[in-house]
Amino acid sequence: MVTVPAMTGLPSLSSLRTGFSQRSWALRENVKRKKGKKRIRLRAYNRSVATKTNAMRLLDQMGIVYEVREYEVDENDLSAETVAAKIGMPEEQVFKTLVARGDVNGVAMAVIPANTELDLKALAKVRRERKIDTVSLKEVQPLTGYIRGGVTALAAKKDYPVVVDELAQLFDVISVSPGQRGMQILLNPLEYARAVNGVFAGISRFK
Numbered sequence: 001m002v003t004v005p006a007m008t009g010l011p012s013l014s015s016l017r018t019g020f021s022q023r024s025w026a027l028r029e030n031v032k033r034k035k036g037k038k039r040i041r042l043r044a045y046n047r048s049v050a051t052k053t054n055a056m057r058l059l060d061q062m063g064i065v066y067e068v069r070e071y072e073v074d075e076n077d078l079s080a081e082t083v084a085a086k087i088g089m090p091e092e093q094v095f096k097t098l099v100a101r102g103d104v105n106g107v108a109m110a111v112i113p114a115n116t117e118l119d120l121k122a123l124a125k126v127r128r129e130r131k132i133d134t135v136s137l138k139e140v141q142p143l144t145g146y147i148r149g150g151v152t153a154l155a156a157k158k159d160y161p162v163v164v165d166e167l168a169q170l171f172d173v174i175s176v177s178p179g180q181r182g183m184q185i186l187l188n189p190l191e192y193a194r195a196v197n198g199v200f201a202g203i204s205r206f207k
Contacts, residue, residue, distance in 0.1 A: 055154035055178040056185065062195055066187040069175070073182045078149035080114030087175065087184050091115035092167065094175045094184070097151045099140055099160075102129030107143060108161040109153045109196075111176065116165070116204035126163055126201045145179075152177040153196040162198035164189070169200055 059066050071086035084094035094114040100123060101107050108127055110118055124132040141147050145157035153162045154176070168174050168189035176192060178185045193200065 053155070053179040053183070055152050058155045059185070059187070059195060062191075064187060064191045064195055066185045068178070069184045069186065070182055071184070073149070078181070083184060084114050084175070089175050089184075089186075093171050093173065095165070095168065097153055097177065099135045099143055099151065100127075100132050101135050102127050102132040104129050105161075107135070107158075108132075108163060109144075109156070110163050110165075110203055111153060111168070111196075111198070112165040112204040113167055115207065116167075117207050119203050119205045122201070122205075123163060123203045126199070126203060127161070146177075147181070149181045150177050150179055152179045153198065154179065154192075159197070162193075162196040163203055164193055164196075164198045164200050165204045166200045166202045167204065168192070 056066070056068070069087040069089075071083060074082070080094055080096040081091050084091045087094070091114040095111050096114055098110045098112065098118055099107065100110055100118070100120075102124065105127055108123075110123055112118055118134065120132055120134075124130070135143065137148060140151060143157065143160075144151055146152060153160070171189060173186050174189045174192065175184045175186050177183070192198070
């Protein structure tokens, strides 16, 4: 078992408050109250296992520690909330990856908690777009190389700009897709942001 390295660059909850958007502060306070629960520690993935995705290979190359959790795929329910339950993770720590296109700067990827929805106005502001919207389902695979239920910003078909919801910074570990249905990878959120060259911003809202 490998303990996640100390995140020296992670600000305290009190220092984050001024940077967090007011509309989602209640969720952050709820997360703060849950801090007393047992912390999730990463079990280093067995690198000799044959089944690897390009996302895992990227993390290996960067020396980033991660854990793989597998789950049974239900084609009729690929929601991130269901995945969270299947891998035994809180919904707020399981992040889904959405693909959006702006009218000025083009395609970007947005990574938000399972139990939230994308705030398009907030994303447009971060991306300096006049308008932005998620792309159609039929465009997702041609743009990213991944299918619905297995979309990730890691080792995507193209290095699109990535915006990670600020909530990720509250946790030692988050879960994202490794580019394949039936699997999730757990890793440090700051390491994840480094791997995808992402920026943190408040881009989610309550459903």
